[in-house]
Amino acid sequence: MTCPTAAATSLRVLKRTLRKEMSRVLSELPSETVSGESRAVANYILSSELYARSERISVYLSMSTAELQTSHIVRGALRDGKKLFIPLIHPSRDPATDTDLPPRTEMSMLRLRSLEEYEGLKKNGWGIPEPDPQEAGEDALADDQPGLDLILMPGVAFDRQLNRLGHGKGFYDRYITRANAHAEARSQHSPTLVALALRAQLLPPEKIVPTDALDQPLDALVSADGWVWPRGEEEGEGGG
Numbered sequence: 001m002t003c004p005t006a007a008a009t010s011l012r013v014l015k016r017t018l019r020k021e022m023s024r025v026l027s028e029l030p031s032e033t034v035s036g037e038s039r040a041v042a043n044y045i046l047s048s049e050l051y052a053r054s055e056r057i058s059v060y061l062s063m064s065t066a067e068l069q070t071s072h073i074v075r076g077a078l079r080d081g082k083k084l085f086i087p088l089i090h091p092s093r094d095p096a097t098d099t100d101l102p103p104r105t106e107m108s109m110l111r112l113r114s115l116e117e118y119e120g121l122k123k124n125g126w127g128i129p130e131p132d133p134q135e136a137g138e139d140a141l142a143d144d145q146p147g148l149d150l151i152l153m154p155g156v157a158f159d160r161q162l163n164r165l166g167h168g169k170g171f172y173d174r175y176i177t178r179a180n181a182h183a184e185a186r187s188q189h190s191p192t193l194v195a196l197a198l199r200a201q202l203l204p205p206e207k208i209v210p211t212d213a214l215d216q217p218l219d220a221l222v223s224a225d226g227w228v229w230p231r232g233e234e235e236g237e238g239g240g
Contacts, residue, residue: 008212011210011212014210015165015168015210016168018156018157018165018209018210019156019157019165019167019168022156022157022165022200022201023066023156025200026065026066026067026198026200026201027065027066029066029198029200031065033198034065034066034067034068034069034198035069036224037068037198037199037223037224038062038068038069038070038071038072039072040224041068041073041196041197041222041223041224042070042072042073042076043072044222044226044227045073045076045152045194045196045222046072046073046076046077046080048227050150050192050194050220051150053149054082054149054150054192055082055083055149056082056083056085056140056146056147056148056149056150057077057082057083057084057085057148057149057150057151057152058084058085058086058087058109058140058148058150058151058152058191059073059074059077059084059085059086059152060086060087060152060153060154060196061074061086061087061121061128061129061130062128062154063126063127063128064127067154067198068154068196068197068198068201070152070196073152073196074086074112074118075115075118078112078114078115078118083111084111084112085109085110085111085112085140085148086109086110086112086129086130086131087107087108087109087130087171088107088108088109088110088130088131088133088136089105089106089107089124089130089171090105090106090107090108090133091104091105091106092104092105092106105169105171106171106174106175107171107172107174107175108139108140108141108175109139109140109141109148109175110131110133110136110137110138110139110140111136111137111138111139111140112131112136112137113137117131117136140179141178141179141182146186146188147179147182147183147186147188147191148179148191149189149191149192150191150192150194151176151179151191151192151193151194152194152195152196153172153193153194153195153196153218154166154172154195154196155195155197155201156201157201157202157203157209158195158197158201158202158203158209158218158221159202159203159207159208159209160202160203160205160228161208161217162195162217162218162219162220162221162228162230163208163209163211163215163217163218164195164209164215164216164217164218165209165210165211170214172216173214173215173216176191176193176216177216179191192219192220193216193217193218193219193220194218194219194220194221194222195218195220195221195222196221196222196223197221197222197223198223198224199223199224199225201223202221202223202228
């Protein structure tokens with residue numbers, strides 16, 4: 001029988017190895033490849049029925065390199081009048097349990113209200129545009145808000161079973177847990193989780209992303225080659 005500690009250590013090693021390998025692969029991608037694939041993915045998203053029926057959407061704001069760019073999606077969603085929410089990484093403390101601990105870093109999704117606001121965002125320490133919490137719109141998971149319909153997610157690597165390898169901070173996994181609880185408390189559907197991937201980030205069919213119980217599975221994935229849905233669902237539409 002495998003020792004749980006040894007298994008957890010092995011999983012961390014597998015994830016770290018895959019992140020390192022994917023970092024090398026992505027660093028070698030020409031900017032023209034990233035730009036072209038980003039535009040193709042944006043077209044798939046913005047023309048989908050899932051997008052059309054989603055009113056409240058969160059989308060990550062991309063790093064300048066090694067990641068699918070989301071500018072076309074952001075501009076399209078604002079143009080279409082969607083309620084768009086973007087990530088803010090911030091310290092968070094649970095007063096009931098964390099009184100003697102340093103604040104934990106968490107992620108919220110705050111409303112992006114206009115193209116002018118988007119173009120005026122300042123970059124954080126990771127080089128990612130981020131809202132000013134003093135000036136941004138409402139929090140998607142505030143008590144008086146209905147939550148989200150669709151979450152468009154980044155990642156480091158993905159497989160065809162719709163597993164996702166993130167950057168190792170757990171921001172999205174914890175946020176999704178909160179978003180699902182927010183929806184359940186209001187008797188609503190959980191948000192549909194869709195990853196946006198460069199072709200190079202999608203592992204070949206014989207490989208899988210190493211995961212554990214805390215890793216949230218995706219509902220779908222979009223690359224420049226189109227949609228990937230769970231086996232048994234039609235490619236192109238679904239979720240909810």
